[in-house]
Amino acid sequence: MRQEPPAVPITFPVPFMVKSMNLYLFPAEPLTLLDTGPKTPPARQAIRKTLETRGYGYRDLKRIIITHGHVDHFGLARELAQASGAAIYIHPYDAYKLLHGYSFIREKLPLLREAGVPDERLKELEGWCINADKLFDPLDEVHPLQENEQISFDSFSLKIIHCPGHSQGHICLYDEERKELYGGDHILKHITPNPAIEPSPSAPEKRSHSLVQYLDSLQKIDRLNPSCIFPAHGPVIDSPRKRIKDIQRHHLRRKERLQGLLNGRGSTAYDLGQKLFGIPKEMDIFLIVSEVLAHLDLLLKEEKAVALAKNGVIYYSTP
C-alpha cells in the first residue's frame, strides 16, 4: 500500500480557463508551500484555512517554491513572503517574470506580430493582460533552483526536474523514495498545457521551440516512471505512463491536422489558428497562436513545411 504523500493539497477556484488550482503545503521542517495561486480572495482563504487547520499561520512559512512564472502560480508570493519572511525559489529562466518591470505581453508582441496577428487583436489581448497583471505583486528578490538540486526537509527530499515547454523555466519536484511527482502544469489529467511561445532564454531575439522542448520534457518524466503525479490543476494522475502516451498522441494528431491545412500559397500562424479553432478572443489569441506555431515547429523540423518571411510576417506553406 502506498504511503501517505508528505504534501497537503490546497484547492480553490481561479478566474482562468483551468478553473481551479492545487497548491501543495509540506507540513514538515522547514514549512514549505509549492506555488501560491493568484492574488485573489479564494486563494488567500484556502491557504490560510489549510495553515490554520494544521496549527500554522502565514508567519510560519519558511520556503515558497514556484513551479513556473505564470500568474496563477505566483500571484500571492509577495504577500506571503512579506507576512512570513519566507524565501521564494524558482528556476532562473522564469525568475525575471516575478520581478519588477516584467510585462507578459510586451515580450510576446514581436512574436505575435511576426505570426500575423492584426493590430486590433493585439490591442484586445493587451487589454486582457493588463487586467491579469492585477492578479500579482512583483517581487524584489527570488532565489534560483537548478536542475537536480535537492529540496531537503527533515525526513525526505524532493529533486528539481527542469521541464521546459509550457514555460521555459518550468520545474517539477520529484520524491524519489515515494516515486511521486509534483508536476505543476507539465502533465495535467484532462487538458494539455499550452506550449507558450517565449523568447529563448539563451538567445532572446529568437523564439523558443516550446513544443519540441515540451515533448522532450515529457520523455524525461516517462524515464523517471513516477507512480503518480500531483498536478497544479485538476485531479491526481494515477497512470502517468498512460497519460504521457495520450498527450504524445494528441500532439501528433494536431500536427497532422495542421499539415493538412498547409498549401502552396502560404498562411500565417494566426490564419491557420482561425481555421483550426475559430476566431479567438482575448487571451485565446495568444494561446491559439502558440499552439499553431509550436506544431509548425515540429513540421518544419520534419521538413513537412517551409517558412518564408515577408514584410516582418512569417508565412508557412507546403515544401
Ligand SMILES: [Zn+2]
Ligand atoms: Zn502555466
Ligand SMILES: [Zn+2]
Ligand atoms: Zn497553471
